[in-house]
Amino acid sequence: MNRKTLVLPAVVGLLAPALAACGGSDSGSDGDAIVVGTTDRFTASKEAPAPLDPAYAYDVGLWNILRQTSQTLMVQPRGDGEPVPEAAEQCGFTDTGNERYSCTLRDGLKFANGDPVTAQDVKYSIERALSIKAESQVYSLLSTVDTVETQGDREVIFHLNSADATFPYKLSTPVAGIVNPDDYEKDKLREGFELDGSGPYTMKAEVKDGALTKAVFTKNPHYKGSLTVNNDKVELVSFEDADTMGTALDKGDIDLMTRAMTPEQIQKLSKATGGDVDLVEVSGLEIRYLAFNTKATTVKDKAVRTAVAQLINRSELVSAVYGSQAEPLYSMVPAGITGHSNSFFNRYGDPDVAKAKAMLEDAGVTTPVKFTMHYTTDHYGAATKQEFEVLQKQLNDSGLFDVDIEGTPWEKFRPAELDGKYDVFGMGWFPDFPDADSFIAPFLDTNNTLNSPYANPRIINTLIPESRREADRLSAVDSLTTIQDITAEDVPMIPLWQGKQYVATRDDITGTAYVLNSSSSLQLWELGRGVSG
Known part of the structure; x- marks a missing residue:
């Protein structure tokens, strides 16, 4: 069978497209474990x-x-x-x-x-x-x-x-998630990789040097819910990098690979003919953004943050690093979600060095402004370093900034970010659910996921509650748009791009159209084993 790219419809608002599974089957697997690769590190x-x-x-x-x-x-x-x-x-x-x-x-x-x-x-x-x-x-x-x-x-x-x-x-x-009180203490987290529940699978972890290298999911005989489980066992294998994962797929050691493939792998698979590997494009809502510790000395002046927003060339960034696999993003709420507004473009327009210079001069900021942009080396894919090299060049070429970049593994990056040790840092976001609230409240509400010191009383006390009152999400658009406009004005963060999702799979694996939803939720129960074409 020729390698091919199967493109699935994008999400529009909260409407669910009627998708047909790629070779889907209602029957279970033949008992052999379906092996799925990921570069996620646990x-x-x-x-x-x-x-x-x-x-x-x-x-x-x-x-x-x-x-x-x-x-x-x-x-x-x-x-x-x-x-x-x-x-x-x-x-x-x-x-x-x-x-x-x-x-x-x-x-x-x-x-x-x-x-x-x-x-x-x-x-x-x-x-x-x-x-x-x-x-x-x-x-x-x-x-x-x-x-x-x-x-x-x-x-x-x-x-x-x-x-x-x-x-x-x-x-x-x-x-x-529903936990058993016998296994989970009321006031204490359950350490390690033990995991129990009532979901479609039980899980056994294979661990080496404090890292989960393989999660073995076995069909739960007691499961009772709305999901149809199309296999008896799935193994999720964690790889150190995308190239090693791709080699494992080519050799037949794994049946499917998910996030995060490199842009080069995706491009190669999309153009290749022959072989027994398919590339499946799935609608996605992943975004990337630059965040600021608004109390940090280097960027606490809003003029510094707005000048960065004025200089970043998203089109150049996407073209240089991700090509057709991503699109420029001008709001924390991505296109395709009810309430999306291009607030950053509406406020800043195209990149402009003269405008950025005027912002800094009017605020009395001495240039070049020096700071370090931090990124994680192993959480969002191998292209992250290149992405930050492009951002660094864009800012430094303006003559207004003197920016260094520094990469750190996720296991150290995330605690340091939460502890406020980074002035400027890059993050990605896969929504908790496909609604504008999931791109706003986690960053701008109290107890936000970044532990950010930025707090806008109008957003927290008025606009977010207003938006949540509306069951018809179209009725919440005014509140949601205002929140995005305030974010573009204050710049606690800068949206960069939104990406597509891809799955590479051997052609005897069925159900791949549903293995990821738009929020990047892995739905292993959809997978089955069919007949190779």
Whole structure:
């Protein structure tokens, strides 16, 4: 069979396209494990000893392990769209103000060890995440929860402290995963790589030198939910780099590879003919951005940040590093999401050295402004270094900046960033769910994921609550646009680009159209083994 690129439709707002699975099958696998490669690294360290605890994990790679094992009340459906019941039989708001949300659990739910799953377990899990308040700030997704009530063993009622039409989405994220109180202490994170739940799989970790090298997922015989599991076993193998992962695919050691392939690999696969490997393009909402510690001496003056925003040439950056695999982004809310606005372009227009110089002169800032831009070497793909070299050159060529760049492995980069040790740093974001709120609140609300000192009272106290009151997301556009305009004015961060997603797979693997959703959630249960073409 010729190698080919299968392009799946992009997400528009919250509408779910009706996709046909690539060679999909409703039958399970023949018993052989389907082996999936990733360059995500999973480490347990002194700084982050409990990477797989649902109350701590807040990273796309970690969530992609949790989603296979830790069941949630709601789940993102095939092809995206509004969440649907998973551990729950039914859920919904029971008032007109979107402040009281009730779920009824499926009858007969069990954890993988056979223990029953009850409403009390759900209450315990939510309250545990909120009480632990892990430094990852993942608990902020549940910030609108005031109290959790149970009625009998199957009904859970969430009383919210403010209207939150996005709450069903938040119940589909791993922080809302249901844990067994026998395995997870109330006030302490579960360290290491042990993981238990009631999801479609059980997981066994293979660990070397404090890093998870392979996660072996085996079909959970007690699973009861909305998902159809099309295989008996999947192995997720962590590779040191994309080239090694690609070699493993070519040799047949793995069946499929996901994030993060290099731009060169994607380009090569898209043009190649012959062989038994397909490249599948999946709609995606990944974004990259530059963030500022707004209290740091080097960038606390807003004029410095606005001058950087005025100088960055996104089109040049994307063309030089990612080509057709990404698009320039002028807002933290990407194109394709209801509420997207090109606020940064509307404010700054095309890159302009003279305008940037005037901003700095008017503020009395001495040039060249010196600072270091930090990036992670092993979390967002091998092209990250090249991306920051381009950004460095753009700023330094203006004569207004003297910028150094420094790369650090993720296991050290993330704790340092949270600790405020970086003045300027690059980050990526894979949304918690496909809604504008997931591109705004995690960065601009209290207890934000960056631990950023930037806090705008109007955004926090008025605009975010206003936007969450609207179940019809089109009605929230005015509030969402204003938030994006304020962000472009104050520049606590600068959006750079939004990317596409790709999966490379051997052609006897089915279900690849659904293995990633637009939020980069890995859905291993969709995979099966068919007949090679």
